[in-house]
Amino acid sequence: MRDIQYSDVVEAVAAMCIKANTELPADVRNKFEQAMAEETSPSAKEVLRQLLENADLSLETKLPLCQDCGLAVYFVEVGDDCRVVGGNLREAIDEGTRKGYADGYLRKSACDPLTRANTGDGTPAIVHFDMVPGDKLKIAYMAKGGGAENMSRVTMLAPAQGWEGIKKFVVNRVAEAGPNPCPPTVIGVGIGGTFEHAAKIAKRGLLRTLDDTHPDPEIAAKEKELEEAINALGIGPMGLGGKTTVLGVKITMEPCHLASLPLAVNVQCHSQRHEEVEL
């Protein structure tokens, strides 16, 4: 059994929160540059130019890329042969979140759903745990902004609706969202599992980089099909028109009940902020 110190988890989590919020990932920057070369509309080019300038400025000043530093969401893989000592893992993640959001001058956006009173420190974080073989602890962080998250949906299709039904729902959802979620967006699609599991896997898909290809060629082809159908909507950067409505579509598919076809669409904004650490 390998021991991992509570304080090491806290420090690693805090560092991830700050890095993800201030450094635009290289794959996203590449996509912006590629999109700028392909766009012909002046307003689409101008939005992308501003986003690149914004990223340079964040790097230089350490100001967060966006004032909405998100609700902190984590996907954690705990190896069977490791344990956290000196405190509880869940608490370490919350403490790291508090530290990262305070030290990085990040906006704390967690509040009471009804009174709307801010909890003041960015916690509680949303944490998903998975047990995996091995002696490593892997923590992935995602800054999930409210504007994009509000455009997300879960639905239960009838099995007969199949791929056509899935495609229609996803494309319609993006069309309906229009300029609201800060396009060009990244779309996480969760197919299968149960009601709540579809939403979870849709979100987990957003941890993939933009330039990867799904290992299953059939799903990779479906991702491409959705990407093309969505870009054909012409919404463009910030809804001002153009060829780039999505930067990527990430499908995660798992078996479901024979009576069901759960489907979730998780919308992520253009800066696609996430980080991973292995301890």
Next chain:
Amino acid sequence: MAEYKLNTPLTDADIEQLKAGDVVFLTGTIHSARDAAHKKLFELLDAGKELPFELEGSAIYYVGPSPAPPGRPIGSAGPTTSYRMDTYAPRLHALGMKASIGKGKRNDEVKAAMKEHKGVYFGATGGAGALLSNSIVESTVIAFEELGPEAIRAMKVKDFPLLVINDCHGGELYVKPKLDTAE
């Protein structure tokens, strides 16, 4: 598409010349307010009390900035999605608000109110919070400090870059998605 330099407070004449797609560089004082602050503003209005700032000619920025690091007047300060303030905007336009600043679609009631009371809806680039903060030279919390990021701030802006999304003549800049059937 024209470019204008405007100052607050905004006048009917300022607004009438604007068309969807125009670029505006705004200078003067604007006020931040989003969901929770709007709710409190309406409680004051309903109680017949005075508001913490003058609505006549005002521009309200839908923003909840990140905390100011040492040496800067404000943290990142980009727009939040505006539709959540659609419930409030028509009454504020009727009481003198000239402009709102945000991102994303507005509903028909807000568009009608802008037509009736000569108002405008400006878009700023969502997610460009660090860049936009460069146009904010001063920021002071003037009301509802307990709301934290949602408190009302008076912000001095210089050449704040905006795009006219909805003008007072019914014009709109957002594209309609090319889709045959609605959801």
